[in-house]
Amino acid sequence: MLVVGRRRREEIMFTPRTPRIVAARRLQRRRDRDQSRRFLAEGPQAVREALAAGAVIELFGTPAALDRHAELTAQAPEVSPVTDEALAALTETVSPQGLVAVCEQGDVSIGEALAKNPRLIAVVAEIRDPGNAGTVLRTADAAGAGAVIFAGDAVDPYNGKCVRSSAGSLFHVDVVRAPLSVVDLLQDNGLQVLATSGAGEDDVDSLLDGGQLAARTAWLFGSEAHGLPHEVLKAADRRVRVPIYGGAESLNLAAAAAVCLYASARAQR
Amino acid sequence: MLVVGRRRREEIMFTPRTPRIVAARRLQRRRDRDQSRRFLAEGPQAVREALAAGAVIELFGTPAALDRHAELTAQAPEVSPVTDEALAALTETVSPQGLVAVCEQGDVSIGEALAKNPRLIAVVAEIRDPGNAGTVLRTADAAGAGAVIFAGDAVDPYNGKCVRSSAGSLFHVDVVRAPLSVVDLLQDNGLQVLATSGAGEDDVDSLLDGGQLAARTAWLFGSEAHGLPHEVLKAADRRVRVPIYGGAESLNLAAAAAVCLYASARAQR
Numbered sequence: 001m002l003v004v005g006r007r008r009r010e011e012i013m014f015t016p017r018t019p020r021i022v023a024a025r026r027l028q029r030r031r032d033r034d035q036s037r038r039f040l041a042e043g044p045q046a047v048r049e050a051l052a053a054g055a056v057i058e059l060f061g062t063p064a065a066l067d068r069h070a071e072l073t074a075q076a077p078e079v080s081p082v083t084d085e086a087l088a089a090l091t092e093t094v095s096p097q098g099l100v101a102v103c104e105q106g107d108v109s110i111g112e113a114l115a116k117n118p119r120l121i122a123v124v125a126e127i128r129d130p131g132n133a134g135t136v137l138r139t140a141d142a143a144g145a146g147a148v149i150f151a152g153d154a155v156d157p158y159n160g161k162c163v164r165s166s167a168g169s170l171f172h173v174d175v176v177r178a179p180l181s182v183v184d185l186l187q188d189n190g191l192q193v194l195a196t197s198g199a200g201e202d203d204v205d206s207l208l209d210g211g212q213l214a215a216r217t218a219w220l221f222g223s224e225a226h227g228l229p230h231e232v233l234k235a236a237d238r239r240v241r242v243p244i245y246g247g248a249e250s251l252n253l254a255a256a257a258a259v260c261l262y263a264s265a266r267a268q269r
Numbered sequence: 270m271l272v273v274g275r276r277r278r279e280e281i282m283f284t285p286r287t288p289r290i291v292a293a294r295r296l297q298r299r300r301d302r303d304q305s306r307r308f309l310a311e312g313p314q315a316v317r318e319a320l321a322a323g324a325v326i327e328l329f330g331t332p333a334a335l336d337r338h339a340e341l342t343a344q345a346p347e348v349s350p351v352t353d354e355a356l357a358a359l360t361e362t363v364s365p366q367g368l369v370a371v372c373e374q375g376d377v378s379i380g381e382a383l384a385k386n387p388r389l390i391a392v393v394a395e396i397r398d399p400g401n402a403g404t405v406l407r408t409a410d411a412a413g414a415g416a417v418i419f420a421g422d423a424v425d426p427y428n429g430k431c432v433r434s435s436a437g438s439l440f441h442v443d444v445v446r447a448p449l450s451v452v453d454l455l456q457d458n459g460l461q462v463l464a465t466s467g468a469g470e471d472d473v474d475s476l477l478d479g480g481q482l483a484a485r486t487a488w489l490f491g492s493e494a495h496g497l498p499h500e501v502l503k504a505a506d507r508r509v510r511v512p513i514y515g516g517a518e519s520l521n522l523a524a525a526a527a528v529c530l531y532a533s534a535r536a537q538r
Contacts, residue, residue: 045518139524144514165521172516205535245413245534247441249314251527252434255408258524259531265514266474 014060014082016089021082024060024102025089030156037105039158042091044069047101049168051075055103062087065098072099092160105158106175110149110182113174114189118146120264121191121218122257125180125232126152128223133157134165135254136221141169143261144268148173149218152180152229183235186218195220195228195236196260198250203243204263213267219260224253283329283351285358290351293329293371294358299425306374308427311360313338316370318437320344324372331356334367341368361429374427375444379418379451382443383458387415389533390460390487391526394420394449394501397492402426403434404523405490410438412530413537417442418487421449421498452504455487464489464497464505465529467519472512473532482536488529493522 014021026032027040038057041050044065050056051072059066059076062084066073073079082090090100113121122140127133133155137148150157157163157175178185186193192215194207207213220236222228233239242251242259251259283290295301296309307326310319313334319325320341328335328345331353335342342348351359359369382390391409396402402424406417419426426432426444447454455462461484463476476482489505491497502508511520511528520528 135521135524138517139520141515142511142513142517142520142524167518167521169515169517205538208535242411242531243534244411246410246438248407248411248438249436251408251411252404252436252523254521254523255404255411255527258520258527262511262528265512266477269474 012081013063014080014086016086018086020080021060021086021089027102028092028160030159033105033156033158039103039105039163040090040100040160041103041163042093042100043097044072044099045168046163047072047099049171050101050103053106053171055106055171056101057104058102060087060090060100062098069099076101093164106171107157107177108174110176110178110185113147113176114185116146116174118174119216119268120145120261121147121149121186122261123149123151123182123218123220124154125220125222125228127154127221130155130159130162131165132224132253134162136257137162137166137173138169139254139258140261141172143265145173145261147176149176149178149182151178151182180229180232183220183232187237191216191218192238193218193220193236194238194240194260195233196222196242196256197227197233197239198241200239200241202238202240204240204260205243207240208263208267211267213264217264219264221253221257281350282332283349283355285355287355289349290329290355290358296371297361297429299428302374302425302427308372308374308432309359309369309429310372310432311362311369312366313341313368314437315432316341316368318440319370319372322375322440324375324440325370326373327371329356329359329369331367338368345370362433375440376426376446377443379445379447379454382416382445383454385415385443387443388485388537389414389530390416390418390455391530392418392420392451392487392489393423394489394491394497395422396490397422397424399424399428399430400434401493401522403431405526406431406435406442407438408523408527409530410441412534414442414530416445418445418447418451420447420451449498449501452489452501456506460485460487461507462487462489462505463507463509463529464502465491465511465525466496466502466508467510469508469510471507471509473509473529474512476509477532477536480536482533486533488533490522490526
């Protein structure tokens with residue numbers, strides 16, 4: 001027998017078993033993200049940036065979070081209240097602050113990115129650690145880079161941890177996916193290609209002193225464990241190290257990328 | 270009845286229940302580290318740096334690892350082979366590569382550190398995240414800082430994750446624990462104190478242009494979530510921001526520290 005009447009609020013909330021929640025949850029898997037060209041952005045900061053970029057397809061939130069962030073709720077094309085359980089099923093962090101958006105992937109082709117003549121580009125080559133890749137993306141954005149290229153067998157830029165580490169920067173710069181041979185295209189386009197390497201023959205401070213960093217530049221970063229692939233090191237115009245003034249053997253990737261990208265930003269001001 | 274005879278190798282290896290393993294394992298807790306003034310360093314790189322610093326009291330390793338790293342084994346004052354289970358009990362990482370050393374804590378007083386007249390100091394003020402604190406320590410070492418001060422309610426520098434993130438730098442620079450009032454002492458000692466803040470009135474590039482970074486400098490870094498405590502911001506000589514050239518709201522701590530410390534290193538070359 002059906003009970004007809006005013007439905008209570010909980011009854012209209014999505015649960016972990018609601019088909020749209022089940023479908024959204026699949027976006028935690030790369031295969032499903034690749035097929036649908038969608039991904040998840042969690043937390044109010046990421047949702048705000050995604051809305052500003054016009055990337056949000058649907059916003060899920062607990063009733064309390066949707067009330068608390070009414071200015072975001074008002075901008076989303078579709079809003080659905082969800083139970084705490086449904087929210088937990090969609091998010092990967094311990095405290096996602098009640099909001100998750102299904103977003104459209106916005107990466108562009110290398111041609112589109114180069115058509116804007118960016119003066120500064122970061123390339124994450126075969127970096128598989130999503131936290132590192134997202135941090136480089138954030139740092140490149142802060143330093144004023146126009147594009148970040150995920151080259152070769154790099155992590156998916158729409159991986160949840162990469163999205164979180166980018167702290168919204170995924171929505172600010174042109175994100176490009178390309179094979180490692182993108183280095184040739186960058187050079188053909190008039191960019192100098194600088195490969196970071198602890199054993200580089202140039203150091204970033206000397207290049208800054210010598211005025212070489214004022215030119216349009218693409219910086220290549222490799223994984224902390226393996227560095228850049230040999231063919232990429234060879235194809236670059238220069239192999240550049242960050243000078244080590246103390247006893248440390250090396251810098252971690254986030255620190256090295258910050259020093260290199262900000263040296264270029266300084267030279268290009 | 271006792272079986273007397275030649276003992277097999279496994280019988281002389283330490284197990285998780287061997288008293289010295291039980292005692293060493295307690296060093297994973299801050300209270301026990303504070304009381305004993307000891308800590309654990311895991312993996313061949315950290316053990317190598319600890320040996321070079323004369324900090325190793327005892328080296329534990331699986332027989333295979335002790336053989337593989339014979340040059341380290343030869344330098345340790347005491348070496349004990351342990352079972353895989355004992356090693357796993359002592360380490361916090363998934364692949365510790367078979368070696369763990371019990372080390373003596375080597376932090377010095379602020380007076381000892383200042384007596385060497387360091388030109389560059391990093392202060393991690395109330396930073397509770399061990400990975401962030403260890404990364405700042407590593408970056409400060411790379412930039413040539415003479416001391417890193419853990420100020421106020423900061424993480425224990427000998428926390429396992431902090432030791433790992435420092436990648437050996439814990440053994441290269443003077444590590445100091447001090448209250449937040451250390452800022453006064455630094456100023457009395459002739460160091461300019463620069464507090465990093467997203468809302469700082471100066472930016473690091475302008476200070477570098479203006480020559481202000483050539484002076485002896487202590488950089489203060491706060492937690493990513495809360496920044497620096499109000500009284501510390503107020504006590505500093507300047508509040509300095511890293512310029513943001515793109516759409517990012519901020520940099521993460523490792524990146525901001527790298528930009529600031531390397532700007533000083535550049536000015537002080």
